[in-house]
Amino acid sequence: MSTITGQAAVQPDLQDILDRYPDAGRDALIPLLQEVQEMHGYLSREAIARIGEHLHLPASKIYGVATFYNQFRFLPLGRYHIQVCRGTACHVKGSLGVLDAVRQDLGLEPGKTTRDGLFSLEVVACIGACGLAPVICINGEFHANLTPQKVRRILDELREEVENEE
Amino acid sequence: MLTIEVNNRKIEAKSGEMLLDTLKRNGITVPTLCHMENLFPTGACRMCVVEVEGERALVPSCAYPVRDGMKVQTHSPRALRARKTIIELLLANHPDDCLYCVRSGHCDLQGLANELGVRERRYSGGKNEYHVDSSNPSIVRDPAKCILCGKCVRVCEEVQAVAAIDFVGRGSKTMVGTAFSEGLNVSSCINCGQCIMVCPTGALREQSYIKEVLNAIADPGKLVVVQHAPSVSVTLGEEFGLKPGADVDGMLVAALRRLGFDRVFDTSFSADLTIMEEASELAHRIRTGGKLPMMTSCSPGWIKFVEEFYPEMLDNLSTCKSPQQMMGAVIKSFFAEREGIAPDKIFSVAIMPCVAKKFEAGRPEHSRNGIPDIDAVLTTRELARVIRMRGMDLQSLTPEHADTPFGERSTAGKIFGASGGVMEAAIRTAYHLLTGDELPGLKVEAIRGFDGRKEAKLEINGTPIGVAVVSGLQNARQLLEEIRNGRDDIHFIEVMTCPGGCIAGGGQPLNANPDAIRARMQALYTIDRDEPVRTSHGNPSIQRLYTEFLGEPLGEKSHHLLHTHYAKREVMV
Numbered sequence: 001m002s003t004i005t006g007q008a009a010v011q012p013d014l015q016d017i018l019d020r021y022p023d024a025g026r027d028a029l030i031p032l033l034q035e036v037q038e039m040h041g042y043l044s045r046e047a048i049a050r051i052g053e054h055l056h057l058p059a060s061k062i063y064g065v066a067t068f069y070n071q072f073r074f075l076p077l078g079r080y081h082i083q084v085c086r087g088t089a090c091h092v093k094g095s096l097g098v099l100d101a102v103r104q105d106l107g108l109e110p111g112k113t114t115r116d117g118l119f120s121l122e123v124v125a126c127i128g129a130c131g132l133a134p135v136i137c138i139n140g141e142f143h144a145n146l147t148p149q150k151v152r153r154i155l156d157e158l159r160e161e162v163e164n165e166e
Numbered sequence: 167m168l169t170i171e172v173n174n175r176k177i178e179a180k181s182g183e184m185l186l187d188t189l190k191r192n193g194i195t196v197p198t199l200c201h202m203e204n205l206f207p208t209g210a211c212r213m214c215v216v217e218v219e220g221e222r223a224l225v226p227s228c229a230y231p232v233r234d235g236m237k238v239q240t241h242s243p244r245a246l247r248a249r250k251t252i253i254e255l256l257l258a259n260h261p262d263d264c265l266y267c268v269r270s271g272h273c274d275l276q277g278l279a280n281e282l283g284v285r286e287r288r289y290s291g292g293k294n295e296y297h298v299d300s301s302n303p304s305i306v307r308d309p310a311k312c313i314l315c316g317k318c319v320r321v322c323e324e325v326q327a328v329a330a331i332d333f334v335g336r337g338s339k340t341m342v343g344t345a346f347s348e349g350l351n352v353s354s355c356i357n358c359g360q361c362i363m364v365c366p367t368g369a370l371r372e373q374s375y376i377k378e379v380l381n382a383i384a385d386p387g388k389l390v391v392v393q394h395a396p397s398v399s400v401t402l403g404e405e406f407g408l409k410p411g412a413d414v415d416g417m418l419v420a421a422l423r424r425l426g427f428d429r430v431f432d433t434s435f436s437a438d439l440t441i442m443e444e445a446s447e448l449a450h451r452i453r454t455g456g457k458l459p460m461m462t463s464c465s466p467g468w469i470k471f472v473e474e475f476y477p478e479m480l481d482n483l484s485t486c487k488s489p490q491q492m493m494g495a496v497i498k499s500f501f502a503e504r505e506g507i508a509p510d511k512i513f514s515v516a517i518m519p520c521v522a523k524k525f526e527a528g529r530p531e532h533s534r535n536g537i538p539d540i541d542a543v544l545t546t547r548e549l550a551r552v553i554r555m556r557g558m559d560l561q562s563l564t565p566e567h568a569d570t571p572f573g574e575r576s577t578a579g580k581i582f583g584a585s586g587g588v589m590e591a592a593i594r595t596a597y598h599l600l601t602g603d604e605l606p607g608l609k610v611e612a613i614r615g616f617d618g619r620k621e622a623k624l625e626i627n628g629t630p631i632g633v634a635v636v637s638g639l640q641n642a643r644q645l646l647e648e649i650r651n652g653r654d655d656i657h658f659i660e661v662m663t664c665p666g667g668c669i670a671g672g673g674q675p676l677n678a679n680p681d682a683i684r685a686r687m688q689a690l691y692t693i694d695r696d697e698p699v700r701t702s703h704g705n706p707s708i709q710r711l712y713t714e715f716l717g718e719p720l721g722e723k724s725h726h727l728l729h730t731h732y733a734k735r736e737v738m739v
């Protein structure tokens with residue numbers, strides 16, 4: 001069985017990142033969270049606890065700050081990580097419909113991951129492919145000129161892919 | 167002294183203070199929603215706005231320093247309109263639940279809506295879908311009724327040094343929650359209920375066990391016994407219009423009998439028992455070079471705090487159970503035997519000033535053979551509700567005495583209800599244990615009163631003994647840090663989770679001002695001054711319990727029934 005992205009059994013050690021912020025205080029919180037998310041794909045309970053210890057901040061505070069920003073997620077990425085662009089160009093070309101289609105089809109809110117770990121959803125600002133608007137990006141691969149119908153078909157294909165493996 | 171003019175009258179102000187404080191002292195009430203006594207103002211709610219001459223905008227009086235000669239209008243049409251609008255906006259996404267809300271009648275939001283003449287819904291906001299968090303055995307959170315004033319967050323972090331909760335999310339989705347928005351039961355919350363005490367609405371309330379208690383009373387197969395904590399008799403009266411500090415002990419006992427409790431016991435009795443064990447433990451630790459400083463263990467919020475934040479100091483905690491749990495243990499052992507009744511036929515209720523006691527009763531250490539020593543805990547507020555439900559007029563009841571064998575107390579057990587009381591009671595008995603004499607004057611003045619930290623140096627038999635009393639866990643944390651950093655002149659520490667002690671516990675009557683809390687404390691010391699039996703070792707019922715059943719303090723039976731151990735707790739802190 002293939003491992004699910006971001007759910008590797010052993011997490012890369014945070015210590016390397018924390019070491020780069022010796023004696024840090026609250027100011028370092030956001031950059032630290034960003035680096036950790038970059039490394040793990042999300043902010044785990046363990047990561048938040050360790051960051052809290054390092055910065056002498058309570059976990060509730062870190063979680064509070066992190067939820068203030070849309071960029072942070074608290075669940076591991078799915079095997080298929082779907083980024084829906086909500087930049088201006090995509091918006092004009094109907095990205096809201098695309099987003100709603102994904103949401104409904106997967107029963108998933110942005111920032112969340114399906115229970116089976118297959119799909120995760122993220123809303124992003126312009127990803128620099130405005131010529132292809134509206135655009136979504138799945139595991140780094142762009143899908144262009146989407147409509148709600150098209151995006152549903154893509155999701156079905158991904159599901160089939162998984163079923164065929166089993 | 168400065169002079170300022172308020173509503174066209176001159177009043178005196180102290181330089182450096184905030185306008186709101188000046189107004190309060192001069193009997194001018196400006197409503198507040200986010201203001202907290204003794205904490206830095208945040209200016210979050212703007213409910214306290216007033217007009218100041220020369221300022222174009224209204225100013226929040228809680229965060230506005232007084233200036234000599236300033237002119238203020240506190241209730242001008244403009245100020246009133248602004249306040250009313252704030253309430254109307256808060257109500258825009260508030261559930262119209264007053265009829266069903268436990269806070270109704272004590273709710274600041276409801277009170278202000280009424281005072282300011284809000285008679286219709288002027289704004290309608292989108293309502294978020296919230297779920298009530300009733301995961302915690304002590305506290306229920308209903309975010310739909312939260313107005314985001316931030317007081318619970320601040321009390322939890324700044325007064326209790328716990329920080330279990332914070333603002334989560336942003337914009338219209340903001341709410342108060344725990345790390346990872348998990349249930350309060352798995353968070354670092356220590357169940358103190360101080361957040362309930364500061365909440366201006368019904369967003370926070372105690373987990374109620376009234377139904378369980380009434381069902382047990384109605385069950386003919388159960389012997390229902392009740393104990394009431396030392397502080398309850400000096401606070402319950404407030405719920406029935408008596409002035410703060412009125413001692414309603416005898417009426418409380420009468421009311422409990424009328425409610426149908428089969429036996430009424432006094433937790434101050436088991437407070438005396440706690441002192442016998444705890445003073446002996448202290449003397450033993452001092453004599454044998456045991457772990458010092460010894461720290462008291464009767465406040466369950468504090469215990470959980472040590473388990474979470476200072477696990478390396480768990481051995482400093484006294485092994486004594488709290489008075490509630492000691493009483494629970496002797497009820498379902500000695501008393502059960504004496505009455506010839508099986509422990510599982512007894513339903514044991516505790517009336518407490520505290521919501522953490524509900525959590526404590528459910529701790530696995532406090533069950534024997536699968537039977538909990540305490541079956542249900544009601545707060546002072548819940549008891550008042552039951553008394554009202556039964557249509558009883560507390561004041562007209564003829565005072566009665568509590569039942570034997572656990573109804574007789576010393577005043578040492580009674581002062582447990584105030585910060586410093588446990589320490590003083592313990593010193594009285596430890597002194598006796600170590601010298602054979604009574605402590606001169608039976609009084610340790612330095613550890614009485616409201617300071618969050620009190621210390622004293624004593625000498626018993628030529629041995630210097632340092633004692634410290636703290637209440638509010640921020641104060642406890644500071645002291646523990648000093649000890650961590652090597653401070654070693656303290657032998658015994660009393661910690662009460664709630665600032666001022668149980669008289670200000672999370673289960674006490676709401677909306678008490680500092681004067682009321684002072685009066686509650688005073689009442690306990692008056693009882694102590696006026697009664698003859700002032701030491702736990704001098705309580706004849708305690709002596710009898712040792713002769714007939716327990717043997718001696720720290721003996722085999724005590725060890726088994728009255729002592730316990732705590733362990734490190736894994737939560738996100």
Ligand code: SF4
Pocket residue numbers: 260261262263264265267268269270271273274275276311367368369
């Ligand atoms: S919190 Fe206050 S205003 Fe809201 S429903 Fe309860 S009593 Fe009414």
Ligand code: SF4
Pocket residue numbers: 305318321322326328329330331354355356357358359360361362
């Ligand atoms: S009960 Fe105490 S510890 Fe728990 S959230 Fe409220 S204030 Fe914090």
Ligand code: SF4
Pocket residue numbers: 311312313314315316317318319342361364365366367369370
């Ligand atoms: S729960 Fe109560 S105290 Fe806490 S923010 Fe909401 S209204 Fe204020």
Ligand code: FES
Pocket residue numbers: 085086087088089090091125126127128129130133134135
């Ligand atoms: S707006 Fe979507 S790619 Fe630029």
Ligand code: FES
Pocket residue numbers: 197198199200201208209210211212213214215226227228229
């Ligand atoms: S009480 Fe002054 S701003 Fe809230």
